[in-house]
Amino acid sequence: MARGLDDFFYDPDEEGIDLPVPVHEDRALVAPADVDAIEQFLCFRVAGERYAVDIGAVHEIVRPPPITEVPRSPRAVLGVISLRGEALPVFDVLSLLGLGASGMERAAAARRIIVLDTADGLAGLVVDEVEQVVRLPRGEIEVPPAGLGARSAPLKGIGRTEGRLLAILDPVELLNGERWK
């Protein structure tokens, strides 16, 4: 594996996560010319569903500190946390996707926060579990099916790993304020 998840972790004492061996590792070795076409995604789970974001957009992964709720903020905003002195908002993925709010209970039970690096600064996604980094050849990413409506806007594509579906999200569209404010 080219890049361990450890690089993304804030806590040095973080215990390691069992990382399944990426599926397409061998293929990359066999055909080096295709390496450019391979994209890496960070997979995570929220409310039983598997999602992924381009690893280039991930700043780091942190264990959630206490989240301070922000009064009168949109529902998707679970609150703010401090990361090395800076404040950053953390979001509920389900609300961002328009799948209903998971609320503060989920925030309290959250296992990890994926900190995304966006053009507008850092923002956190509260997730149940961070699973693995997968490498997918660009050609194997399917275009999302039509007819999902406005909700599908953050859905960039669908990938398959180990025979399971993976919803690949576009961080920019996901955090687009017009959708959740």
Next chain:
Amino acid sequence: MTDKGKGKPKSKSLDGFLAEAQEIIEAFSRELLKIGRTTGGEADPDTVNALFRSAHSLKGLAGMFGASRLGALGHALEDLLDELRMGRVPMNGAVEGALLDAVDVFAALLSDVQAGQTAGGTEAAGLADALEDKIRSARMPAALVAAADPLDALSLDPSVRGVLTEYEEHRLRENVKTGKAIYRARAAFDMASFDKGLSDLSGRLKQVGEIISTLPAPGVAAGERITFDVLLGTARPRSQVDEALAGLEVQVAELERAAAPALPAEAPKSVPAPAPRPEGAPSAPLVQTVRVDIGKLDRLMNIVGELVIAKSNLLSVAEALKGERIPTEVSAQLFREGRNLERRLEELQAGVLDVRMVPLSQVFDKLARMLRKVARDAQKDIELEVRGGDVELDKLIVEELSDPLMHLIRNAIDHGIESPETRERAGKPRRGKLALGATQKGNHVVVEVSDDGKGIDRRRVLEVAVERGLVAASDAAALSERDVLALLFQPGFSTAREVSELSGRGVGLDVVKTNIANLSGVIDVLTEEGRGTQMVITLPITLAILQALIVDVSGRAYAIPLNSVLEITAFREADVRTLQGREVIDLRHATLPLVRLGRLFRLEPEGPAGAAQGFAVVVGLGRERIGLVVDGLLGQRDVVIKPLGRVLGAVRGIAGATDLGQRKTVLVLDVGAILTETLEAEPRHRQTG
């Protein structure tokens, strides 16, 4: 300095160069006057050093600005002075003449530079050439008498003599020649604090003589301590030296000489001047100010902010340890050191804050220039009166203040001050008056823009407000005068019957108000019809670090900037009255509107409702004040406000978040916004439609 000036400074103007060069030349000529009074072959070493530094500075400065002729002369002069201070050239008429000429020639060269001539061929350049010849001949020693070196007679360890700089050796020789006694003062200091001890020792020795050199003592090393030898030359008796060092652990030894040289009688002529700087007298800095990118200051500020948080954590650990099993004196010491750290940090914080401060004149001057142009375009005769330009504010605030102030001034010229003819008819002087002023009041700065124009017509304001649907016609009559003026700051309000190029349409005082609110400030308006209008802006001095009151609201902690807290008062729920749909209490015979933060933030109340007593944090900015009802007070902390992040954007009533340590994040209330929101939310103010 010279190596720093490698890149041509673009920002620095020629004026700056001229002013600085002028300053150096003036300093040079002042020092020169002193040398003129010294008689005899030896010039006062301090004076020569000062002259040397001036020449060096001038050379460097000229080099930075490509004034080559000036630089060359400075260089020649520097060489001469160097020889002089090393004792290689005696102070005589030729040297003094050259130095005196130099002042005039420098001045002549400077006027060349001012006229754009930097290379040569001018009259001044001719003078400079002549002077350089003079300097060259002055540097030729008339006759070098190869006398026996008096230092050879001194019982000075050759290893010590070997490390003296040429200048130090020269000074030592001069002292011996004039019959002064040479003492070696040896003292050991703690490694951690030797600089302090050494400067104390040097300070005392300077009282009684000249410090020739300060050297780490050879061959003396003992663990954590470091030993220094200070060589002192003095005409005073040994007893005075001992007296000066009373109370210090210093070994003093006089260096003996083999044969007593001549001139003992001449010795106690004068008290030697304080020692020149060691290390061959480094040149004094050319420029006394440094331009710093504000971003760098912000980073420093952030670090200071994090230190403040770390300090708070440390103190709470110390506090927690108090009752534990560790010995009392250890925890007491920890606490004391913590307090010590706290004080130093406060100084550091104040220092960094101070660096960010700039005088308001920076923006006032700009506004004055703009005002003249605007007044001319509007064909109005206006006199500007500025005061308080020296009041200082955070650089960022000063920059952000420019636009709102410009807007207020334009408004005053456009709508406030009448045309000269109208003013004459009204019995006022033809020339209108506009005053721009600033005063500091505690942690706030009050900036005022006032005019002696026609004032604001409240009836007209009401008419427009009703026309635009800002207020219902039926409610209009009930509005107080102050409420009417508040309408001016509503979005989309403009009373100008004719839209002028200056004030434009649509963008008005609401933008000013928003800009000011973004700086955590408020704006008030006072007006008297026919007499004038006064806009009063109240701003915090800085936004970087503030003290905050931490309060509890429904089990959550919030921070209220202390600079807007007037007092904290307890009240009985039974005393709460309702006035025009709003809860109020009486506070010393004044009515204080209450804002229940829990309700404002729609938080679920914790614990049983209907407590008999509550706390109100009385906050105020400008003339407005309200009581924020909280459930409890948690303490007072220094906080660094961080924005909530652009992804989230602004949240009404929240100025930002602050990290209180231990990963605890607390929201900081935006008192200005809450005040505004509360006052606007008054039922009869509510917008219709």
